[in-house]
Amino acid sequence: MAVKKKALGWELITDLETYGKVTEKRLREQLERLERREIKFLVLQPSRMIGETAFLQASYEFDPADGMLYGIEFGFRLKDGENMIMRNYPAPQSQLEKIFEEYFTAHRVPNFSGWLFVNVFGSGPLMGKGQLHWNFPSQPYQDxxxxxxxxxxxxxxxxxxxxxxxxxxxxxxxxxxxxxxxxxxxxxxxxxxxxxxxxxxxxxxxxxxxxxxxxxxxxxxxxxxxxxxxxxxxxxxxxxxxxxxxxxxxxxxxxxxxxxxxxxxGPLGRRAMGIASSGEQSLYQKIHHELEEKGSLSSDFTLRPPKESQKSSFIDGFPDGVGYHHAYVPRPVPRPLKKAFRLASQGDGVAAENCLEAFFADSDEILLPYMDALGSWLYRHQESLDVYKLLDFAWNLMERSGEIECVKAALFLTAQSRHPWEEKDKEMLRELGQADEFTFHVLRNMENWENRDAEIFQLAQKVHGWGRIFAVHQLQPCNEEVKAWLLHEGIDNIILPEYSSLEAAQKIDLTEVVRNCQPDSADLLDAGKILCSMIKGGPAPGIEAYHGKKELLRSFLEKIGKAEPDGTLYQMAFYVQQYAERIHRKKIVQQAEQILQTPVCLEYLQKQQEQGNLVFLAAMEGLDAAQGAKIAFRRDWEANFHLLHLLDKPADIQEMADFFVEKVTGGKENCLDGQIFLNLEMEAYQTILQVIDESQVDIDEEKLLQFGLTLPGKSCKKSTRAHIQRLKEQGRLSEQLEQAAAL
Structure with a gap:
């Protein structure tokens, strides 16, 4: 008597419209072989629930009979086990990984596979179905x-x-x-x-x-x-x-x-396993370690080191700094951020962090434009959110995350809190705030502290870039010490002083400072530095936004007129004169001219230009500064090649042209940045050609033009060939230069 073949334990249902690459017969055959364990498999994890149907995934060993590797998703009814949905993704073994990656990426599934603590195939966050919490205690289990x-x-x-x-x-x-x-x-x-x-x-x-x-x-x-x-x-x-x-x-x-x-x-594991560490550090640990070793963060400390494929990267704080000052457009709260905060409120910290990391994985996404809307959203939903769990999540994330925007999200959450601050929490924020990347967000936390002004002042002195710019913006001139710091150091940053000059001037009342300072004092010099920075303006509001600018300019010039001869003050007076001419303030222009045209000033400028100093200013005040231009150019051609326009004698131009060619052809190895060097030498070369054209002098340009033919810039080549053509028309073109130009 024949043995009847055992029927399958499930009704097979296939989604042929989506997964029609494999026939129902092939699926049934695979399921039969699975029952006989002819195909070895590893069940990864239950993934999700749809009604009464639970889903789980398995991946198969390759089948030697057809050289295939399989991924499969099961769906079965919990109550009676009769209904099973089976989706099969067959491919040659070499292509399976690509198919899995494409499929699960399309379905917004985390791009890694695994088992144990994370639900790797579910379309939701890591926290949820399939995730276990376990601390691996020291005792083993035999049962x-x-x-x-x-x-x-x-x-x-x-x-x-x-x-x-x-x-x-x-x-x-x-x-x-x-x-x-x-x-x-x-x-x-x-x-x-x-x-x-x-x-x-x-x-x-x-x-x-x-x-x-x-x-x-x-x-x-x-x-x-x-x-x-x-x-x-x-x-x-x-x-x-x-x-x-x-x-x-x-x-x-x-x-x-x-x-x-x-x-x-996994991607969320940042702490060390005991002393066991992979060498990775959280951002906070990196900052803390640097502070422990050196006592402070150096101006070149960065949390944004360039990747291997990059030659450079943004300076720390750049996205927030530029966004806040130039391109800040508030945006509504996106769903991933709401979801992350809800999960954190439910105690699902790992899931919340995963959501944040996935959202901020897009380099174009930063927290800043969402902060206003997020604050309003948290306020409206405060009754349904667990503030204590949110804060626990924030402190944990802040300490161990290696993602910049995730740490900022944590700082945003703590800034919303009105609960009393513990000293250990304050200390963590003080350390984070010393990194320019986080200063802006730490300052928002300090706004809630009782001694906010003292804390902000201490932090302002410890940051160097965008952090100092933000700190000056928040700093209140609550005492004379703060005012003195704003005057002498407030606008000193590695970005641009113009971002802070108006803030500093308004907070210390720069007009009053100038009125009360002595003519020969550091106060006047630093006040002038702030004033000239405001005049320059640049990317931030400048002197036009300063109330009482006319009185400030007049008072400043009056003090310079009473001071001893000083090159820096004379340059500042000239800068004020140029600005006054632009805004048609004739009296201020005259006041500046009276200072710069005094015999004392002219004698001082003459002596300085003879040493290669204040050359341009001396020329602007009518002095012959050709000798000073030559001295300055020889001393530092990169910084002073613009002074060559002061030359008009053929011998001087010839001398400087020959010096330039000799200097640059042997100086590349001394330059730290070859690209900057190349740009400067092209600019200087073009300047010398301009000087020759403007002066209409005939000099021996052989070496200079031979050098110009080696430069890559199109404008350089065009100018060079124009000069060669001129020499040809004048009958002064050498055979050697003509051959070089032909090549």
């Missing part, structure tokens, strides 16, 4: 049932987030890769062997990769509970400090008798 009970008891949500009795690995054996970062080789257990040792540059620690062999108790397959227990027993007593971190158990390859699984930190 799977006891271990499962301990895991479920550890966190209320664990029991519903995994299926300990499900098959996880359909092999009797699997292998586990473990990473340890230690000074000495870790102790190996009986089922382990050392695979690789890697030195960590600049550290006393090394990375040790150890492979452990795990065997199933039933000699056939691992359930989820047994597999996690086996992993735990390998880690027991080894890793510490991994609370709230994301770790993934990922299958990396297949061995003859079982798969290889790697236990590693």
């Amino acid at each position: 799977t049932h006891t271990f499962v009970e301990a895991v479920n008891a550890f966190s209320p949500g664990n029991a519903g987030n995994w299926h300990p009795d499900f098959t996880a690995v359909a092999y009797p054996v699997c292998y586990l890769d473990l990473l340890f970062c230690e000074k000495e080789e870790p102790h190996l257990r009986e089922n382990e062997k050392l695979i690789k040792k890697e030195e960590i540059p600049g550290s006393a620690y090394s990375r040790f990769i150890i492979k452990a062999r795990i065997q199933a108790e039933n000699k056939m397959a691992f359930t989820e509970g047994e597999l996690l227990k086996a992993v735990h027993n390998q880690l027991a007593g080894r890793y510490t400090g991994i609370w709230k971190e994301a770790f993934i158990l990922k299958r990396t390859e297949a061995k003859a008798d079982g798969p290889l699984l790697s236990f590693y930190r």
Whole structure:
């Protein structure tokens, strides 16, 4: 009597419209082979619920019969187990990874695969179905049932987030890769062997990769509970400090008798495993370490080092600085940010961080334009949000995140709080604020502190770039010490002083400062520095926005007129004169001219230009400054080539042209930036050609034009050929230069 073939345990339903590449017959065959375990597989994790149907995924070993590797999604009814949806993605083994990546990216699924702590295939965030919370305590577990009970008891949500009795690995054996970062080789257990040792540059620690062999108790397959227990027993007593971190158990390859699984930190895992560290630091840790070593952050400290493919990157604070001053357009709250804050309010910190990281992964997205709307949204929903959980999330994220905009989101949340501040929290913010990238957001927190003015003043003195610009904007002139700092140092930053000059002038009442200062004093010089910066204006509001500018200009010139001869003050007077001419203030122009045309000033300028100083100013005041121009050009041609326009004698022009060619052809190796050097030499070359044209002198241009033919700029080549043509028309073109030009 023939044995009747056992029917499938499920009704097979296929989505042929979307997944029509594989016929229903092929799907049924694959399912039958799966029941017979002819295809080995690894169940990754339950992924989502739709009504009463639960979904989970599996990936298959390749089938030697047809050289294929398969990914599959199951859907089954929890109540009776009769209804099963099966979606199959077949492809040659070499193409499977690409297909998975394209499919899951299209469905907004995190672009990595794994098992254990993260729901890797679900379209939602990491926190949710399929994620376990476990701290890997030091004691091992020999009984799977006891271990499962301990895991479920550890966190209320664990029991519903995994299926300990499900098959996880359909092999009797699997292998586990473990990473340890230690000074000495870790102790190996009986089922382990050392695979690789890697030195960590600049550290006393090394990375040790150890492979452990795990065997199933039933000699056939691992359930989820047994597999996690086996992993735990390998880690027991080894890793510490991994609370709230994301770790993934990922299958990396297949061995003859079982798969290889790697236990590693996922994208959210930032802390060290005990002393074990991969060398990664959170942004806060990087700042804290620098402060511990040096006491302060240097002006070149950066949280935005250029990537390997980049020669340069934005200076710290640039997106917020430029956005705030030039392109700040408030925008409504996007859904991912709302979702992140709701998840954080529910205690799902890892999921919230994942949402933030995914949103800010787009380099065009920054927090700044959403802050106003986010503040309003939080206020409107304050009754439905758990402020304590939000703050816990913010402090945790702030301390351990390696993503700039995520830290800013954390600082935004803490700035909304009106709860009393603990000193340890303040200290963390003081340290973060010393990085120009975060100063703006830390200042918003300090606004809520009782001693806000003193705190902001202390921070303002410790930052150098955009951080100082923002700090000056927030700083109140509450005492004489603050006013003195604003006068002498407030506009000194590595960006542009113009961003802070108007703020500083208004806060210290620059007009009153000038009226009360002594003519020969640092106060007058620094007041003039602020004034000239306001006149320059540039990217920020300048002197036009200063109330009482006419009185300020007059008072400043009056003080200069009473001061001892000083080149810096005379240059400032000339700058004021030029500005007054532009705005048609004749009396101020006359007041400046009276200073600059005095015998005392002219005598001072004559002596200075003879030493190569104040050459341009001397020329503007009617003095013959050709000798000074030559001296200055020889001393620093990059900074002073514009002075060559002061030359009109053929001998002087010839001398400087020959000097220039001799200097630049041997000076490239001394230049720190070859591109800047090249740009400067092209500008200087063009200037010399202009001087020759304007002066209409005949000189020996052979060396100069030979050099010009080597420059890459189109304008340089065009000017060079024009000069060569002129020499040809004059009959002064040498055969050597003509041949060079022809080439």
